[in-house]
Amino acid sequence: MNASIFNIQRYSLHDGGGIRSIVFFKGCPFRCPWCCNPESLSVHPQLMFKKSLCIQCSLANGVCTSAVEDCPTKAKSMIGEHKTIDEIMDVLIRDKVFYETSNGGITLSGGEVLLQQVAALELLSACKKQNLHTAIESTLALDIEQIHAWAKLCDRFLIDLKIMNPQKAKEVLGIDIHKVKENIKQLIHLNAEIIIRIPIVPTYTDSSENITGIISFMHEVGLKEVHLLPYHNLGESKYKSLNLSYSLYDAKPINDKIVEDIRQTFIDANINACIYGN
Numbered sequence: 001m002n003a004s005i006f007n008i009q010r011y012s013l014h015d016g017g018g019i020r021s022i023v024f025f026k027g028c029p030f031r032c033p034w035c036c037n038p039e040s041l042s043v044h045p046q047l048m049f050k051k052s053l054c055i056q057c058s059l060a061n062g063v064c065t066s067a068v069e070d071c072p073t074k075a076k077s078m079i080g081e082h083k084t085i086d087e088i089m090d091v092l093i094r095d096k097v098f099y100e101t102s103n104g105g106i107t108l109s110g111g112e113v114l115l116q117q118v119a120a121l122e123l124l125s126a127c128k129k130q131n132l133h134t135a136i137e138s139t140l141a142l143d144i145e146q147i148h149a150w151a152k153l154c155d156r157f158l159i160d161l162k163i164m165n166p167q168k169a170k171e172v173l174g175i176d177i178h179k180v181k182e183n184i185k186q187l188i189h190l191n192a193e194i195i196i197r198i199p200i201v202p203t204y205t206d207s208s209e210n211i212t213g214i215i216s217f218m219h220e221v222g223l224k225e226v227h228l229l230p231y232h233n234l235g236e237s238k239y240k241s242l243n244l245s246y247s248l249y250d251a252k253p254i255n256d257k258i259v260e261d262i263r264q265t266f267i268d269a270n271i272n273a274c275i276y277g278n
């Protein structure tokens with residue numbers, strides 16, 4: 001079994017507890033305007049070109065004639081590769097001692113990991129055979145196949161809630177919020193541990209109406225913990241490198257006071273809330 005992934009990030013501290021390795025799956029059917037991983041959107045490997053690194057060593061008529069692997073500065077690179085579960089496990093297992101001493105483990109992220117459910121479940125199963133703690137980051141906005149297997153193999157679900165208004169969620173993100181809610185309820189029914197994550201993005205997710213909608217859903221289903229992820233524009237240069245357009249080019253990072261006020265709103269509603277600066 002192969003998985004299409006674009007990175008394995010070791011020693012991460014913000015994606016599921018303790019020291020973790022994050023496996024980034026490639027491919028996402030949604031289109032959040034603020035997405036900071038545009039290289040995750042296509043499920044296929046793709047060429048990235050960083051103009052600032054190009055020393056113009058192999059140009060003919062303004063076009064680079066060099067193969068990607070021969071580029072001396074890595075100005076040209078391929079993003080994404082197909083790896084077997086064994087190949088991924090070979091990397092993940094190297095840091096087992098760090099996971100064990102920090103209550104950490106493995107997190108599957110993306111992209112949208114539910115696009116590759118067979119491979120993801122196989123990887124989670126391989127992690128469990130090594131007694132590793134497992135988590136996923138997901139929108140939960142797709143049908144979940146083998147939901148019992150997910151609930152059994154994944155110790156912690158980090159679920160994004162972004163725009164709660166169904167029409168806006170569909171128009172802006174392509175996400176069916178009813179499906180997200182239904183999947184969350186099903187996982188809760190199976191005793192899954194769920195933490196909600198909210199990207200705080202100016203004008204898109206930071207309105208009091210949207211935050212109130214998230215709080216009332218969390219109260220309805222009994223969820224008690226939220227992570228707030230303030231918008232940043234660190235992914236902007238990647239859009240240029242991939243020749244993609246980025247609709248938030250002029251957006252500024254969100255004001256700290258607004259994020260703190262949102263955190264306090266959750267606290268006042270008896271929901272644990274912390275801010276992550278990633």
Ligand code: SF4
Nearest residue numbers: 054055057058064071
């Ligand atoms: S090989 Fe790399 S550095 Fe040289 S021209 Fe091509 S992209 Fe630029």
Ligand code: SF4
Nearest residue numbers: 028030031032035111
């Ligand atoms: S769901 Fe995640 S990966 Fe997909 S577009 Fe939105 S932010 Fe990007």
